[in-house]
Amino acid sequence: MxxxxxxxxxxxxxxxxxxxxxxxxxxxxxxxxxxxxxxxxxxxxxxxxxxxxxxxxxxxxxxxxxxxxxxxxxxxxxxxxxxxxxxxxxxxxxxxxxxxxxxxxxxxxxxxxxxxxxxxxxxxxxxxxxxxxYDPSANPPAQVPIDLDIDENISSEMIREMMWEEMLHYHPEVVTAISMS
Incomplete structure (x- = not known):
């Protein structure tokens, strides 16, 4: 930031x-x-x-x-x-x-x-x-530059929200665990 x-x-x-x-x-x-x-x-x-x-x-x-x-x-x-x-x-x-x-x-x-x-x-x-x-087949180098396309004026709260959404995308079981507690 x-x-x-x-x-x-x-x-x-x-x-x-x-x-x-x-x-x-x-x-x-x-x-x-x-x-x-x-x-x-x-x-x-x-x-x-x-x-x-x-x-x-x-x-x-x-x-x-x-x-x-x-x-x-x-x-x-x-x-x-x-x-x-x-x-x-x-x-x-x-x-x-x-x-x-x-x-x-x-x-x-x-x-x-x-x-x-x-x-x-x-x-x-x-x-x-x-x-x-080092195993090059498990960790191949990127073929193209990575473009994160991040808006520099984004708030820290928005970044937290985006990270949470990304995490839920890969780990939807977290929502179930939170709702059960």
Whole structure:
């Protein structure tokens, strides 16, 4: 119900840098941050505000090459990233010494600064660390983009009513259970 729905700690660099074009790779970044949190039992990038968040990311991933900054379409944001002091980064294996090497490999592919070089959702599911849990026939990717066609001015009460109606469509037995109580 608000435009501000992405928690900063899990926000992809392209969102922090106010880039105009972004896609599903923002979700891969967020899942990577959650995965890191599961591995280390604490958030990987607990920024206090946007610029601090970017500094934390660069401190872990290391200073970006010129090629890694090409996706940044905001000149001011690009200048800011270039102004940060050089850092070699921190190897994720040293941050998570007890993690399985395949888990580290997957995490490294999810937390790539440049979204065009980040692993895709399907590639992540097919990664050797995840592949034993992934059945593409049970969870095929959508063939067309999903259009939710939601009116942004809809009230929260109306959304609750629509969700209730949808639930009753798939579980009509709930009405019987409620009327019997």
């Amino acid at each position: 608000t435009e501000y729905v992405v928690t900063r700690w899990y926000r992809a660099p392209e969102l922090l840098l106010c880039c105009d074009n972004y896609g599903t790779s923002i979700d891969v970044w967020s899942v990577g941050c959650i995965f890191a949190e599961l591995l280390g039992r604490k958030p990987i990038f607990p920024g206090t505000e946007c610029l601090n968040q970017l500094k934390l990311i660069v401190n872990v991933l290391g200073t970006m090459s010129e090629a890694d900054l090409e996706f940044i379409d905001n000149p001011k944001a690009r200048r800011y990233i270039k102004s940060l002091p050089y850092t070699p980064g921190v190897p994720l294996a040293s941050m998570y010494p007890h993690a399985h090497p395949l888990a580290i490999d997957l995490l490294q592919k999810m937390l790539i600064f440049d979204p065009t070089k980040r692993i895709s959702v399907t590639e992540a599911l097919e990664h050797p660390y995840m592949s034993p849990l």
